[in-house]
Amino acid sequence: MTQTPTPTADTVRRLARSLLKDGGKGGGAQSAAGPDVRPVAAGAEPATWWVGTRHVLRLAPDREASVRRRRELRLRDLVRPLVPVALPSTVAYGEWAPGLLCSLDTRLAGGxxxxxxxxxxxxxxxxxxxxxxxxxxxxxxxxxxxxxxxxxxxxxxxxxxxxxxxxxxxxxxxxxxxxxxxxxxxxxxxxxxxxxxxxxxxxxxxxxxxxxxxxxxxxxxxxxxxxxxxxxxxxxxxxxxxxxxxxxxxxxxxxxxxxxxxxxxxxxxxxxxxxxxxxxxxxxxxxxxxxxxxxxxxxxxxxxxxxxxxxxxxxxx
The missing domain is CATH 3.90.1200 (Aminoglycoside 3'-phosphotransferase; Chain: A, domain 2)
Structure with a gap:
């Protein structure tokens, strides 16, 4: 069985740079190496990262989570016209490891x-x-x-x-x-x-x-x-x-x-x-x-x- 790699700031930065290019949008604060990234919450293997000031990168930890995340992308589009609150929009998505989804979403303003x-x-x-x-x-x-x-x-x-x-x-x-x-x-x-x-x-x-x-x-x-x-x-x-x-x-x-x-x-x-x-x-x-x-x-x-x-x-x- 292939072991899932541990996400690091460097791998997340490379992913974010690639997804931002595919999505055609800037990610806020960036350096020459790419956008600023940091984990949303502390953890040994963080799966959600802030990307600049306007985006969030989510990494599915396993294949089951990948299935749920792919479903979520379509479900949000179904729900969005019917509710008065904002839902994140996906700028781009791909795989960060074989069979594991990653998605770059807009960051909603607020606490x-x-x-x-x-x-x-x-x-x-x-x-x-x-x-x-x-x-x-x-x-x-x-x-x-x-x-x-x-x-x-x-x-x-x-x-x-x-x-x-x-x-x-x-x-x-x-x-x-x-x-x-x-x-x-x-x-x-x-x-x-x-x-x-x-x-x-x-x-x-x-x-x-x-x-x-x-x-x-x-x-x-x-x-x-x-x-x-x-x-x-x-x-x-x-x-x-x-x-x-x-x-x-x-x-x-x-x-x-x-x-x-x-x-x-x-x-x-x-x-x-x-x-x-x-x-x-x-x-x-x-x-x-x-x-x-x-x-x-x-x-x-x-x-x-x-x-x-x-x-x-x-x-x-």
Whole structure:
């Protein structure tokens, strides 16, 4: 088996110079050796690099990722006319190693959802995103290779989260009694409804939201994880990224009713419990548990909808 080469600044600079030439565009700050390049995030083998001031070079680490990235290039063109936020445009693409895709994308101006809080107008931007995703023709997305994924069982997730809550209680991280509102009957009641599958971004993390200093959501990254499935998953992702109240307000503005909003809320809360428990149980060299703690806090922010909705009743609209 051929070993995948380790990307270095020199190899990335040569790739970027070649792709910029093919794309017919300058890359911002350049030296005689080529454009300035640097990893987007620290790592032993960084796969995403800033190229000058206007571009981003993404290197697929394996063949499976290459398939997803090729699909993403076509999917973004399908989604772009239907959403009010920007999506990256690909200047050029090729292979950086045999069978491994590299793509040079435009860089969207702004910070991330981790750096800037989303404003009320930004919530409207998110509502437009959710509305637009619902308008994408599902059959057309599947023709591009977007996989269809079955909805998760909220009851099964609730049981796993209850175990995680117990471990977090022992570490003085969480009051497990807060999970009691999601009873087994309520979890069943909030099951995904048949015939509600839409295009789901499936990775609406703070790092994938491009947010300006005034709180507007200017763009969305990370489309290679998209699936056809449960829209509550994107509501859950937003609850972890921008907080439960903002996520539910955005989903409500997008036309979603109480059921998918509450389902998304509880998916996020259960996921947050499980992820923080896993982070605390990891080795001492594991990443800091601070991000999982932040996501837990955001997901468990109270919302008005759960105060006025009786999960013990016969029906959630």
């Amino acid at each position: 991330t959802g981790e750096e800037h809080r989303v404003s009320a107008v930004g919530e409207a931007d998110l509502a437009g995103l959710l509305s637009g995703l619902r308008e994408v023709p599902v059959r057309q997305a599947e023709t591009l290779g977007v996989p269809r994924v079955s909805p998760r069982s909220l009851e099964a997730l609730r049981r796993v989260a209850a175990e995680a809550a117990g471990r977090l209680a022992a570490a003085d991280e969480f009051d497990p009694g807060r999970l009691n509102r999601l009873t087994p009957p309520a979890a069943v009641q909030l099951a995904a409804q048949p015939g509600t599958a839409v295009l789901v971004h499936h990775a609406l993390t703070g790092g994938h939201l491009v947010v300006s200093a005034d709180g507007r959501v200017r763009g969305v990254l990370g489309w290679d994880a998209a699936v056809v499935g449960d829209p509550a998953e994107d509501i859950a992702g937003l609850a972890l990224a921008v907080g439960a109240p903002a996520a539910v307000r955005a989903a409500t503005l997008a036309g979603y009713g109480a059921r998918p909003c509450l389902r998304g809320l509880w998916l996020a809360r259960c996921d947050a419990l499980v992820r923080l428990a896993e982070a605390l149980a990891g080795p001492a060299t594991a990443p800091s548990p601070r991000p999982p703690r932040t996501r837990l806090r955001r997901a468990w922010e109270p919302i008005m909808l759960e105060r006025v909705t009786d999960l013990g009743g016969d029906e959630v609209p």
